[in-house]
Amino acid sequence: MTVQQKRVASLILREHYGEIVEKVGTFCIAKGLRPLKDITRGTKLPQGQVQKALCCLIQHHFVTFEVNKRNVTLYNAWISNILLRLRAPRYIYCVKSLFGYTGELIIDEIFQHGSAIMSTVVDKVARHLQEDDIDSEEDEIRVCFADLVKNHFLQRLRPMKSEEQTMGNNSYNEDDLYALPPGMNLQGVVMKCHGSKRKRSTGDEGQTAKRQKTGASYTAGARSSELSDDGILWQVNFARFHQHFIDENIVTVVTKKVDKFAGEIVKTMLKLTELARDPLSPTSQTVSLHEISQNLSVTPKMEKAQIVQYLSLLTDEKIGELAMIPSKDVKELLYKLFAERFIALQEIPRASDYAPSRTVYLFSVNLPQLSRMLLEKSYQALGNLMSRRETEIQEHRRLIEKKERVEATINTLKAQHGEETSEEAIAELREFIIPAEQEQLKKLKLSLAKLDQSELQVDETIFILSQYISSH
16 A cells, blocks of 8 residues: 555544544554554553554454464454545445435444444434434335345445354355345335335324324334344445446446437446446446346437547647647647656657657557556545645634534523523524634635535545556
8 A cells, every 4th residue: 555545544544533543543554464462562552442442443344353373363454444434425425316315324324333233223213214303114214224235235244254163154155245134024024114104194184294203113122123133234335336336437438428328228238237247347247138128218229339549659749639739839748747657758760870850759658557646646635635624623623612612502502491592592692703703614614615525526536546457
């Protein structure tokens, strides 16, 4: 891993898990496999704090451990998993667009804990929906959870080797990762959900949605106990999300380069094979024309697409013609790109004296090398954005804490007096923040929003470059 990737990983750990976890994680990243005593000595932290930090890192799959021949436990950090934490908003938004608000809450809950038991997640999501005044039963949440598993966005946490041997299960295969807990009849749950929906639509008019929801939450514990899922932990399947993102990019490119009908055909082909193909495979599985036609809403009229082939090596005059810029500017830009190692130069002499006037200079692009260089620059930009956000928050720390105290006081008054809380009292509390401070807070909010958006855009670039490098 590069220096910039290590820097970003440390910033991620500090931002999301605190300074102690960041210190332990950074040490593991830098030193590799190390026992507990070395980590304690290297971080200069109490052993109890180091153990808690390691538990947090292991729970979120940032650190793994193994026992050597001397029966000593060694800990090792996986920086690639740490870097994926920055992409969490994109994963959550993807699930929201595919499975709705319930799916978003399920993925968010698992992200917060690294891995979780299905019944525990269902209970917490049900309570969250109840707090949001959304009428939803636990059976519906289970169906949504099962859909996430069915589409491979969630998978079981693989048992460790020692656990496999204890259970006598040495052949833990791929299908087991997506097996629902024993006792869960998905078809029955779906039918029950539809039946309860019909009941709600034809039930007594006097029974409000809130009362129905309260009744559903009353029996939540009873229904959760029906599942035999003790010890079955579920985690996010990042590879499946990445496959989905790649498919979206492919469809977008085909639509732009050809037309929307071609994009729909490619989208259908990818959809038919998304669960069966290897995410890193350069080609999809074979799909028949009949399957494509059956899964297309409207069979599009096939049109011939004109394909243009580009030479890999071009002279500066040809580049100027294609780019439609003056030859003088082309030469200046080419040599700037060459100095920054964005392009490569090949000299072809027309005479044995290698005179510049009788030499042809050909420029080319080494895409794998360029991708690695741009990936490093992207991580550097990402680290700068995260550092800038941290600096902005530190510079306005006093003002942020003042606003939080005022809001906390207002919420306390509302909790104590409810709607009877006078608007005058609330207005007086808000006046503690003078107009100049309110303007500063407004600018700070805008700056932080721009930094967050920039981080997401840079991370999207990192994702595309990483996928290209891994396939070449």
